[in-house]
Amino acid sequence: MNAFASFRALGTEETLQLGLVGAGIAASRTPAMQEREGAAHGLRTVYRLFDTPLATPDDLGALVRAMELCGYAGFNVTYPFKIAILDHLHELDESARIVGAVNTVVLRDGRRIGFNTDLGGFTDAFAETMTGAARRRVLQIxxxxxxxxxxxxxxxxxxEELFVHDLDHERARLLVQRLEEQGRGRVRAVSSVEGAYDGIVNATPIGTDKRPGLPYPIERLGPETFVVDVNYFPLESQLIREAKARGCRTMGGAGMAVGQAVRAFSCFTGLRADRERMMAAFLALGA
Known part of the structure; x- marks a missing residue:
């Protein structure tokens, strides 16, 4: 039984209830994407934000139980709960087991099933945007x-070789360890961002509206370097803007954000989402 069938069975067949749990999410574009895609499939979709910056792990569990009682089909999870939510789930999809974090939870037949659609969303966007780009040595921040x-x-x-830098060196080490345990020996942690790389990928909050700045010294970028920023607040970060000015091939956060939403919609409903339609909903909200 898919999630769509689950919410119909609860007697709320006219409304698909979804949500997003996180901190500082008031400007999220996910509600617009999910509600408009639901409408395109004939579903009255209500997507609510649960902005809970002070939530404890116990609070998180209580919130999930409340969603179940209210007939939610599922919810998305963002910072800072993508790992904390693991303790409140019954089952993990292969995508979540690989990543070790969850951004999508389906509530189905009394069970909570965790998925990670960030992985596929990023892969889809990167493969489309960076065709032909050199990728021998890449730095992820x-x-x-x-x-x-x-x-x-x-x-x-x-x-071919992925170098990971984080100000929390232990966190970088644990990421590398997790990938090595999966048989991926092409990654290692580095204590600084120095070095020559084919690509720079920003996976930190630096450069967002709330944490302006540059995660990487812009003067080190040459036109042969590709630059990725997974953030979309703002839609074009300072890093992306300045990399473009230097002739770099760039990828902002819109592609990953839409890609993960497309996959999440399918997890929630069992229906195939239209990526172009969801991108249009994303971009309709402006810069």
Missing amino acids: GAGGAGLAVAGGLLDCGV
């Missing part, structure tokens, strides 16, 4: 919840 998915996606897309 950031090893948090999003960083886990991004690192796996980069390796899936053929990066």
